[in-house]
Amino acid sequence: MPGPAAPRLRAWQVAALRAYDAEPRRDFLVTATPGAGKTTFALTLAGRLLERRAVDRVIVVCPTDHLRTQWADAAARLGIGLDGALSNATGPVRPDLTGYVTTYAQVAAKAALHAARATSRRTLVILDEVHHAGDGLSWGEAVAAAFDRAARRVCLTGTPFRTRADERIPFVRYEQDGDGGYRSSADFGYGYRDALRDGVVRPVVFAAYTGTSRWRNSAGEVIAASLSQSATKRTETTAWRTALNPRGRWVPHVLAAMDERITALRAAGIHDAGGLVLAGDQQDARAYATIAEHVTGEPPVVIVSDDPLAGRRIEQFASGTQRLAVCVRMVSEGVDIPRAICLAWMTAYRTPLFFAQGVGRVVRARGRAETATVFLPAVRPLLALAAEIEQERNHVIPPPAAGDGLLDVERPEPVPGDRDPIEALDADAAFAHVLHGGRAVVAAPAALSAQDEDFLGLPGILTAEQTAALLARRDTHARQRASVVAATVPSAQGTAWRAGATLRRDLSRLVAVLAAREGTPHAQVHARLRRAVPGPASAAASADILERRRDALLSWIG
Known part of the structure; x- marks a missing residue:
């Protein structure tokens, strides 16, 4: 009986296999952009090494349990039997299988067990998304202990990475970067620019949405700031956090905009076009799901790690x-969902590696006419x-005339404002611009025909200004749909804050007037006011108490 058919390899995969065979080597690092086909390359190499009897066993290490199944299924299609469910509680590998798939967490839990499995036979170890071995010193040490004596190792990553001298990932060759750190040096690289040129990935349109966020700080002051204005890091971060709050208007507005885009794609012939909403935590994910159901009329799929x-x-x-x-984070890397063509970035994660992996979920190409759209807050880090x-896209697809990276895997330092205690009050949203040629492009004043909408984001057809104009035109409808959601899911805090903000400003002004007249410190006036109108401090007081305190101040001033 004939075996499974050999996969049809892309040009970069053929070149990478030739590079591997060019000289004997024990370690080989491949950096290939998300969606390029690293799994197919690694399993094809494994099949060749097994056929040559250079190895007898294959072990794959990946980040999550879901990816274990994905790897095992892909291997089976190539005639390589890998156990996708082998646990640490089980001793030997099944004799009827070639190997198994495990996770970095499992290796860290029992490194000696995996070392025994990797040395009992000549083994090829495939380390998928190898930067995860740098998630903690214990993981890196466990990977080194488990596979140091393996016959061969292949490391895969979607993006180059940088790390510190004392946290280097095992089996990866580094070069000094001149800033006291080390950057990975791949034996074979295939970047987004190369993949875009070959039609392996989709072009990406980044649609940035601004808005004004309003919050109350720990001192009781109500602060308003635009996402896109030049501000301190603390203010920018807090405005970003507030915009992502499910009680505000920014989230439903952007979800409505993405739903508009999905509807247009489906009408244009991509009948299964779908979108991913990337949330910061499970609580936000469930809240966003409720909003998305109101916006789209159908419940979204909710994918969180706590769900078995x-x-x-x-x-x-x-x-x-x-x-x-x-x-x-369950679909941030490695998960293959080709029909996902839109992404809403609704998380405060800002590391380059996570951003590249997240965007990588929507760039896998199925046809030349498909373009991914990423909806994101108009904040400087993103x-x-x-x-x-x-x-990188512009190096491949020159923009039409208007008239017609190294990535960091180390844990980032806390950003000012990340953990400040605040009360998020409200945030609105508005389309800001698209990114093109390293610049922010706003809507063109020229009118566009209805046919132009079919070409939104297609490379080389519409100018950046026309693309921005189409998104801006749809923004009005998105705002209307978002306002309906806000009316459907009212928030007492969101509707009461404006009156409280005005009263607090009045109190501050009147206290200053009285203190200047009497020559007493502001604190003494505040203390007297609280004795006259008992209750919490103004920052936490209700509108009723604030009104009575204002009236008391007015009577004292006369």
Whole structure:
């Protein structure tokens, strides 16, 4: 009986296999952009090494349990039997299988067990998304202990990475970067620019949405700031956090905009087009799901790690027709959902590696006419990361005339404002611009025909200004849909804050007047006011108490 057919390899995969065979080597690092086909390359190499009897066993280490199943299924299609469910409680590998798939967490838990499995036979170890071995010193040490004596090792990553001298990932060759750190040096690299040129990935349109966020700080002051204005890091971060609050208007507005885009794509012939909503935590993910159901009229798929059926839900969404899936980090890397063509970035994660992996979920190409759209807050950290990816696109697809990266895996330092105690009050949203050629492009004044909408984001057809104009035109409808959601899911805090903000400003002004007249400190006036009108401090007081305190001050001033 004939065996499984050999996969049809892409040009970069053939070149990488030739590079591997060019000289004998024990370690080989491949950096290939998300969606390029690293799994197929690694399993094809494994099949060749098994056929040559250079190795007798294959062990794959990946980040999550869901990816274990994905790897095992892909290997089976190539005739390589890998156990995708082998646990640390089980001793030897099944004799009828070639190897198994495990996770970095399992290796860290029992490194000696995996070392025994890797040395009992000549073994090829495939370390998928190898930067995860740098998630903690214990993981890196466990990977080194488990596979140091393996016959061969292949490391895979979607993005180059940088790390510190004392946290280098095992089996990776580094070069000094001149800043006291080390950067990975790949034996074979295949970047987004190369993949875009070959039609392996989709072009990406980054649609940035600004808005005004309003919050109350620990001193009781109500502060308003635009997402896109030049501000301190603390203010920018707090405005960003407030915009992502499910009680505000920014989230439903952007979800409505993404739903508009999905509707347009489906009308244009991509009948199964879907979108991913990337949330910061499970609580936000469930809240966003409720909003998305109000916006789209159908419940989205919710994918969180606490759900034992999360892996199955990913598979159902990948093969289904649901419009949206809301997730935290479970689909941030490695998960294959080709029909996902839109992404809403609704998390405060800002590391370059996570951004590249998240965007990588929507760039896998199925046809030349498909373009991914990423909806994101118009904040500087994200715009800078998007510009790097967009700049690579422009090297391949020159923009039409208007008239017609190294990535960091180390844990980032806390950003000012990340943990400040605040009360998020409200945030609105408005389309700001698209990124093009490293610049922010706003809507063009020229009118566009209805036919132009079919070409939104297609490379080389519309100018950046026309693309921005189409998104701006749809923004009005998105705002109307978002306002309906806000009326459907009212928030007492969101409706009461404006009156409280005005009263607090009045109190501050009147206290200053009285203190100046009497020559007493502001604190003494505040203390007297609280004795006259008992209750909490003004920052936490209700509108009723604030009104009575204002009246008392007015009577004292006369």
